[in-house]
Amino acid sequence: MRQINENLLELNVQDSLDESLSENYLKIFLSGPIDLNNTFDWHSKFISGVSRLVDPKEGDPRLNNNKYIILNSKIDISNPDISLENPEFVSKIQWELQMIDKSDVIFCNFLKKSKSPFGMNGFMLSAMSNKIIVRCPE
Numbered sequence: 001m002r003q004i005n006e007n008l009l010e011l012n013v014q015d016s017l018d019e020s021l022s023e024n025y026l027k028i029f030l031s032g033p034i035d036l037n038n039t040f041d042w043h044s045k046f047i048s049g050v051s052r053l054v055d056p057k058e059g060d061p062r063l064n065n066n067k068y069i070i071l072n073s074k075i076d077i078s079n080p081d082i083s084l085e086n087p088e089f090v091s092k093i094q095w096e097l098q099m100i101d102k103s104d105v106i107f108c109n110f111l112k113k114s115k116s117p118f119g120m121n122g123f124m125l126s127a128m129s130n131k132i133i134v135r136c137p138e
Contacts, residue, residue: 007054008068010047013075013095017102022069029071029099031126032109042109043074071099100126110136 002010009025011017017027028050030043047070056064073096079086100106106126126132 004047004051004070005054006056007059007064007066008047008051008070010070010072011099012072013092017069017071017099022102025067025069026105027069027071027099027103028105028107029096029103029126030073030107030109031096031100032107032111041074042111043072046070046107046109047072071103073099097125100129104131106132108132108134110134112137 001015002012004010030046032042050068050070053059054063054066054068073092075092079088082089084090106129108126
């Protein structure tokens with residue numbers, strides 16, 4: 001877990017969500033492409049933007065009285081094999097499913113040039129949840 005500012009925490013795949021802590025936070029799950037060897041890191045850009053918005057000193061006063069947790073599924077895995085035989089991959093998917101269920105908001109980002117299937121997978125898993133926000137450039 002990484003504290004970004006007084007109002008914002010980031011959890012990654014290797015982190016667990018403390019239920020007692022999370023009750024006081026709005027939990028935002030990031031769903032979208034994680035293209036291997038892609039130079040555009042939309043996850044970091046999203047987190048940076050939220051950080052500026054909720055900064056207690058310089059952020060939007062309508063937002064900076066609340067606490068937020070970004071559930072970030074982006075991880076660099078050593079074995080890129082997308083298979084149930086890959087324990088790294090299985091662990092990541094299990095974490096994602098748990099965090100989708102525990103999140104208050106799911107931000108689903110489709111990127112125009114992505115070749116990753118996981119944006120659609122995350123969208124399909126969460127479309128009926130009534131807690132999804134979709135970004136699709138075209």
